[in-house]
Amino acid sequence: MEKKEFPQNQVDLYQQIKWNGWGDTRKFLHQVKPEGFVALTTPSVSAQPLPSLKGFIKKELSLPTDDPNKPFELEETPSLRIEDIKIHAPKQYPEFVKELKAFFSADQLKDDKLARITHTFGKSIRDLIRVRIGLIKYAPDLIVLPHSHEEVEKLVQLAQKWNVVIIPMGGGSNIVGAIEPVSDDRFTVSIDMRRMNKVLWVDRKEMTACIQVGVMGPHLEEQLNKQGVSLGHDPDSFEFSTLGGWLATCSSGHQSDKYGDIEDMAVSFRTVTPTGTLELRNGARAGAGINYKHIILGSEGTLGIITEAVMKVHAVPQAAEYYGFLFPSFNHAVAALQQIRSSEIIPTMIRIYDPEETALSFASKPSKGPIAEFMSAAVKKYLHYVRSFDFKSVCLSIIGFEGPKKVVDFHRNSVFDILSKNGAFGLGSAPGKTWAEKRYDLPYIRDFLLDHNMWVDVAETTVSYTNLVPLWKEAKQAFQQHFRSQGIPSWICAHISHTYSNGVCLYFIFASKQNSDKDMKQYIEAKGLMTDIILKYGGALSHHHAVGYEHVPWMTRYVSKGWIQVYRKLKETFDPKDICNPRKLIPTIKEENNQ
Amino acid sequence: MEKKEFPQNQVDLYQQIKWNGWGDTRKFLHQVKPEGFVALTTPSVSAQPLPSLKGFIKKELSLPTDDPNKPFELEETPSLRIEDIKIHAPKQYPEFVKELKAFFSADQLKDDKLARITHTFGKSIRDLIRVRIGLIKYAPDLIVLPHSHEEVEKLVQLAQKWNVVIIPMGGGSNIVGAIEPVSDDRFTVSIDMRRMNKVLWVDRKEMTACIQVGVMGPHLEEQLNKQGVSLGHDPDSFEFSTLGGWLATCSSGHQSDKYGDIEDMAVSFRTVTPTGTLELRNGARAGAGINYKHIILGSEGTLGIITEAVMKVHAVPQAAEYYGFLFPSFNHAVAALQQIRSSEIIPTMIRIYDPEETALSFASKPSKGPIAEFMSAAVKKYLHYVRSFDFKSVCLSIIGFEGPKKVVDFHRNSVFDILSKNGAFGLGSAPGKTWAEKRYDLPYIRDFLLDHNMWVDVAETTVSYTNLVPLWKEAKQAFQQHFRSQGIPSWICAHISHTYSNGVCLYFIFASKQNSDKDMKQYIEAKGLMTDIILKYGGALSHHHAVGYEHVPWMTRYVSKGWIQVYRKLKETFDPKDICNPRKLIPTIKEENNQ
C-alpha cells in the first residue's frame, strides 16, 4: 500500500471547529458593550444585533429574587482557555505505532492536545459543560486520519491484532457521548474520517452516488450539485456532521418527509469490521433474505467503520418554496397536520413551533439586513395578528415544498387550502426564507448561554398522534415544576418536525440557570425526567439523536432484553475483542443488572 | 392455558386449496370436447371459453416436426389421484406428542395424508412436477394448527425441549421450496398459521392495524375494509398467501410503487423463537440503534414464528383507476417509465409487458361476458393499431392510480402527458378493468399446461435501469437458444412491475414441452441459466420470490461470504438447535464449500 500525502497547505477540519462549543470558530454570539445587547458575529458579518434576545432571556430566566429595577446583567461564566486545560498524557504503545507507521504518514497520526480534546467530546450539553471546565477523564491516545478504504482496513487489522480500541469519528456532532472513550484500560485510537471526503461517482440514470463517508454536509452537496443532483439530507447539524455519522446514527434531515430518513437514502455501503470487510450489494430493493444494511445503520461505530456508501440522490429541485404560518394554537396546528397527512399530499417539510418556541423564534431575529427587512413585516403581522388571538397560544409553522415546479404548485395549493380551513394565518415566504437562511444559527446560542451561567439542552422522540399533545403538555409541566419547586428559573419549548403516517418527531428545548451546577445535577435530573416521560408515552428513545453513551441506561427498557441479547451476539460476531467503540449503544450485562 | 375449540363446521383452508396445483379446487382450465377449445371454470362460471389460447399454444409450443395439417392435439399427462400417492408413514414421538396434547385439542393436530402432502410443498414448478407424480421424499410428521400467540409459544417451547423441527406455513404459496422438510433425521412439525386470522384492532388515528399473521389476503382486506382501511398489499398470490408469509419472504404487491413493499408497511411484530419471544416496539420511525424488524423480515421461518404484526394501513382509496396503453416497442415503454420516475409523479402501478407477454395477454382473454365486451373493443384497437406498428414489437402496459380523487386526477394527467409524448396509444380503462378482475387467473394456466405435457416457470429480479434492456434481451435469447438447440419448443416473455428510483423488477415467464422430463432436467437447466444471467447483470437473486431451498446455491455469491457468516451467527442466537426450518435461506458450510 502506497502512502498518500495530505496536501501541505490543507488544515484538518477538527482545527477549524470550536473545541469547546458548537461550529465554526469564527461564528459566535456575544454581548456588545457598553450597550449590553446580544449580537451575532459570523465570518461575513461582525456583531449583528439580535435586539430582542436579551429581553427574552431576562423574561424567561431571571431569578424571582432579581430586582426588576436594576438593569439586567448577564453573569460571566467563561470557558477555560485551551492552554489552561490539563489532560492525561497519551499512553504509549510502540509496537502498535511502529506497525502503523509503516502504512500511515506522520501527518496522519496526531496526539497533540487540541487533536485529543476535539476527538474526546461530541456536542452534548454534558460534553460542553465538561470541556469548558477541563474535566477530561479519558481522551484518545492517538488520532489517525485515513485517506482511503484500504487504509481503514489496514488500521482495523492492526487494532485487532494489538487489541487497540478504535472509535470512528465523523463530525463529532453527536449529542449522546457517542465518540468518547469510557475507560483507559486499552490504547485508544480515534479514527477521524474527514479526509475521506470525495464523491467517487454519480450515476444519473439510477440516481445514485458513491461517496466516501467522511464528507461533511456542505462539501458533499457542493460536489453533488455540480452534477445536478442532491442528497437532500439536511439535519440541523448539516454543516458539521458527516455522511458516516448520519448512517451510523440513523440521522434525519429537515426534508425527511419528502426525501426520507438516512436509511431510506442508503442503498449500500462498505463496512470494515475486525472480522473482515462487509460489502453490500448495490441495487434497488430485493426480497431475498434479510436486508443486511439495517444491521449497520444505527450501529454507531460499535460493529465497524463505514468507509464508502452508495446513496440515492435526486435532481436538484426545480422549485423550493418555504412559507410561514401562524396557528391560533398548538391544537389547531396538530389538527391541520393530521388533515394534511390524510390528504396524501404531503409537503417536503412541516415544522410546527409551540407558543414558547414561537416566541423564541421571533426573539432571536437580527434587527437589520435583508432578512430583518423581510422579517419585520412578518413580525408586524405577528404582533398585529396575535392581538385577536390569545398571544400565549399562537404557533409559528414553517412549511416547505420542493421538486418540479408542477408538483410544488399542486402541493402548495392543496396544503394551503387545508391550512386556511384550520385557521392558519399566512405570513408569506419571508419567514420561510429566514428559516432557510438562519436554520444553522440556533445552536450557537447554547455557547452564549453557557458563557453566562445558563444551560440549554434538548430531548426528542417519535410519538404517536394520540400521545403527541398529552406528552407535550406533561413533559413541559413536569420540567417547569421540577425546577420551579427548587426556585430555579427554567424555560421549555417544543416543536414538531419529521412527520409520518403513524407519528411525528416531537423536539423539546429547555434551559435554566446553571447556578453552581458544575456537577451536572441539573442536567442529570432533566435528562432523566424528560426521558422517563417520553418512554411513558410510548415515545422512541430518540427519533434522530441516537443512543451513544448517554441513552444507554434506558436502552433495555426501550428495545427489550431479548433484542439486547441479540445485539450482544451481533457484536461478538463482528467484534469479538470488543475494540469498536466499546460500552456504547447497549448496556453491559453488569449495567443492565444495576438498572 | 385454556384449550380453544375450532368451530365444528369450519373447514381448514388447506382442505380447500388444490393439493397438486394452484389455488381454489373449484377453479381450473380444461378442454371442452369435442370442440377441443380451452375453457376456464370458476365457482361462479362454468367452462368459459378462452378461444385464442389453444391457437397460441400451438403457435408457440408445437414441435417443428408436428404436421401442420393434422389437427393440433394436446397430449394428456394427468396428475396422479391422491388415492394413488404413497407417502412414508409419519414418525412417532409419543413423549413430545403427549405433552403437546396437554395444550392442543385433537382437531389442532393432523397427520392424515392430505394434511401431510399439502404441508410439504409450495407451488414452484419443481413442487408441482413432484407432487403430481407422487415423488414425496420427506413430509412433515405432524401438522399443528395454533389459535393464538400463546399457543405458538407453547409449541415452540416443546419443540425446543424435544428437538423437533418446526416449519411455519402460511398459504404455502412460495415457489422456492421454502416449507419443505429437507431431511428426516428429526420429527418434523409443520405449523399451519391459518387459524390465526383475526384483525385484532385498527387505529384510525395512527393508521395502523394489529393483525394475526395467518390471515390470507381476501379475508384480511375484508376485515380491514369494514373499518374503512386497506393494507394495499396485493401480490399475484394474494388469494392464497398470508401476512406471515409476506413478512417472512419480503413480499411485494402490485401497488408497491405507492404503498411500499411489505417491509415499508410493517411497523412491528411478535416473533416466537426457540430462545424466547421477541417483541418490537410499536411506533413510527426511530433513530436509536439498529432497526431490529429487518432481522425478522425475510428470515423465512428460519429464526422463529411471527404471530402478530402491527401494519400501516391507509384509507380505502376514494378513486382507483387502471388504464391500458400500447407502446410501439419495449424501448419506448422503458423510456416513458424513466421519464415518469423523474417527473416525481409516480402512478400507483406501472406494468409493462414485452411483446411476447402482450400476445399472451390478448390470447388468454375469455370470449364473452362483460369483461369480454370491454375487451373486444380493446382488442380491436390493438389489432388495428399494430397494423401501423411492428406487430412483433408492440407492448401492452397497465397503469393504475389510487388515492383521493384530486391526487388521482393530478397524477393521471401528468403521466398521460408523458405517455403520449413517448408514442403510447391509450386503450382506455377497459384493459385496466380486465387486468384488475382477471389478475389472479394466470397461475391456473400452469396446471393446464402440466396436464398437457408442458411446463411453465418464472424468474424475477431487481435490475438497474442501465442493465434492464440488456438483461431482458440476453436472458430471452439464451433461454430460446438453449432449448431450440435441443429441438425442444420453448417460449419466453417478460414484464416490468414494481419500479424504484434505482431499478425495477423484471419478471420472466417461460415454458416448453415437458417431453420425458420427469427428472426435472429441463427445470434445473432453465433455473441455472436464468439465475446465472440475472446475477451476471447485477440483478437481485429475487425481487420478491425469496430464497427458500431452491435459491440457496446462489446465495453466497449473491450476498457475499461475510454476510452469510453473520447470518449463521444470528441463526445460532435465535435457534441454537437449528429446529426452525433448517437448511433454508443460506447454504450449510458443506454446501458452500461444494459450490
Ligand SMILES: Cc1cc2nc3c(=O)[nH]c(=O)nc-3n(C[C@H](O)[C@H](O)[C@H](O)COP(=O)(O)OP(=O)(O)OC[C@H]3O[C@@H](n4cnc5c(N)ncnc54)[C@H](O)[C@@H]3O)c2cc1C
Ligand atoms: C446542533 C445540533 C443539531 C443536530 N441536529 C440533528 C438533526 O437535525 N438530525 C439528526 O439526525 N441529528 C442531529 N444532531 C445529532 C448529530 O449531528 C447526528 O447524530 C449526526 O448524524 C452525527 O454525525 P457526525 O458525523 O457528527 O458523527 P459523530 O458525532 O462523529 O459520530 C456519531 C456516531 O457515529 C459513529 N460514526 C461516525 N462515523 C462513522 C463511520 N464512518 N463508521 C462507523 N461509525 C461512525 C461514531 O463512532 C459515533 O458513534 C444534531 C447535533 C447538534 C449538536
Ligand SMILES: Cc1cc2nc3c(=O)[nH]c(=O)nc-3n(C[C@H](O)[C@H](O)[C@H](O)COP(=O)(O)OP(=O)(O)OC[C@H]3O[C@@H](n4cnc5c(N)ncnc54)[C@H](O)[C@@H]3O)c2cc1C
Ligand atoms: C402464482 C403465484 C404468484 C405469486 N406472486 C407473488 C407476488 O406478486 N409477490 C410476491 O411477493 N410473491 C409472490 N409469490 C410468492 C409467494 O406468494 C410469496 O412468497 C408469499 O409471501 C408467500 O406467502 P405464504 O403465506 O404463502 O407463505 P408460505 O409459502 O407458507 O411460506 C413462505 C416462507 O415463509 C415462512 N413463513 C410463513 N409464515 C410464517 C410466519 N408466520 N412466521 C415465520 N415464517 C413464516 C415459511 O416458513 C416459508 O419459509 C407468488 C407465488 C405464486 C405461486
